[in-house]
Amino acid sequence: MRGSRNEGEENLLRRIRAALGRRSSPNLRERPASTFLTSGMGDDAALARPTSGNELILTCDWFLEGTHFLREKHPADSIGWKCLARAVSDVAAMGGVPRCFLLSLALPRELTGPWMNKFLGGLRRAARAFRCELAGGDTTKRREILINVTVVGEIAEGKAVLRSGARPGDIVYVSGRLGEAEFGLQQLRTNKELTGKRGAILKKHLYPQPRLALGQWLAEKRLATAMMDLSDGLSSDLRRLCHASNVGGSVKADCLPMLRHLAGSGLNSNHGLQLALHGGDDYELLFTVKKKDRARIPRAYKGVPLTAIGEITKGKGLLLTLRDGRSSPLKPGGWDPFTN
């Protein structure tokens, strides 16, 4: 476990810093332009100065080879993007603004060359897109690629939207289209070459877009009574929101924004429904709105469709209503690592 004579880890940290960090001046206490981080990588810990009157948002996420991605299927660039996007999505789900992140990376020595450069490229693009700066991290050698990302965000005090605020009668909304990411994964696993629309569908799986602007708008305007991001699938995640709010919910299958047909993909409408109900990794927002505020929710916010899919109820269970009017309990069918 111990006893080496060299500085391999420091070289790696230098490269990560060069790709993502700000330029550091080792002899001076750094006071860079960004107002959040006051001292970045290269010390025992990072220092940051929170904005007065804000609360901090703290979240972390695993992203593990074999569990969350496959080395031979997922481009390194996508792994870099997605490891940050997933954690940033939790900040979006509170209505917050991401500020900085910590990257814990373990990987085999043979991936420290081109693979890591592409990984850092995707991560850099994500960090810029989400305005989330690298604050520090930890690296080590490992047979498999292990990633853990912690994101620190901020939000005005008292404005964060929790999962627990949904009340009977509230309308249930989702952003975007559900099941696309899961379908993208299924396509990725077929080993077929994917072109045109079938190639485009991969984008949602490989490069998810956390709904930051939408989340911030809903929180700022106090439109969402409860909110979370859809990471494990609607059936599992809506259940969590209802459980936290001590309510039930009903979903209309016909209202779900889903994939309906894709030439040559073998997709049929039942498949589309199953993907929308149980598919993971969409990183769309699931939120509830008081009935009286319904008119204030547009059909799309900054190009992202917003769809009313059901209602919060008094009972504790979840119901799914089909087109023919029949209802049946909606069981959690999303992803759970411990029963997989």
Add this chain to the structure above:
Amino acid sequence: MRGSRNEGEENLLRRIRAALGRRSSPNLRERPASTFLTSGMGDDAALARPTSGNELILTCDWFLEGTHFLREKHPADSIGWKCLARAVSDVAAMGGVPRCFLLSLALPRELTGPWMNKFLGGLRRAARAFRCELAGGDTTKRREILINVTVVGEIAEGKAVLRSGARPGDIVYVSGRLGEAEFGLQQLRTNKELTGKRGAILKKHLYPQPRLALGQWLAEKRLATAMMDLSDGLSSDLRRLCHASNVGGSVKADCLPMLRHLAGSGLNSNHGLQLALHGGDDYELLFTVKKKDRARIPRAYKGVPLTAIGEITKGKGLLLTLRDGRSSPLKPGGWDPFTN
């Protein structure tokens, strides 16, 4: 990778919360006694309210089976304690106060019973000892035990001690005794039953004590010009401190607080010196003090010995001076995962 029908992960999270978290009231916005966390586990992210006038300290650490500990050698209780102690030690090294932590845990299903209870027991003891509250985390199933801990701490603005402030002429100090943790690991690996003093020596390896009070005192009194914790071994870590400060350093072998003799252990003085120079995992503090402040550094602070071991120099290299007066370059010989 996906497609289960059950709530295994939530049960696990519930148990972690029960063992470590505050009681949650799912229907109310939590405003508990602790002034830092304002909403803990059970949402997309945790919310915290930083203390006005403070800077945040952010750090994360891997703790991985096979890399940092061995499942069959290290008690689960020690793994729980140590995963938090290591990350808290980075906060101590800045002079800060730990506030809360995020726990990312991946483990095999068969360890979710008694093993995990013991793990959580050690973690709870550490969380209480360091006054560092669980804020949230992520769990998943994995063949091997993977742990990542992020700690958030605080310190009065401008008081954090960086690695970069050492100047030629400053005295180099260490806390505690060096090499004990590495020796403990060597003993643990012998498979012999360890009793008496040889058993006691394991404690430093299994249950390290981050030097929080010492770090806070040095920062508060502005006594340390530079500081870091000793995690990879003095020869590697002093090199990092000197590099960040753009200086060199010389260490007197004779001054090093080290293990000298331990009946029946086969330990001799050269072995003790090698352990003190290159042994990892001590989590003692390495710090530098202006010559004029030397008299203000006691021989021990709250029971922890403080020892002057050398001096900061103008040149860039590290020198080791032996008892006979001969000096030789001190090469980094501490732990580095990428050359191991």
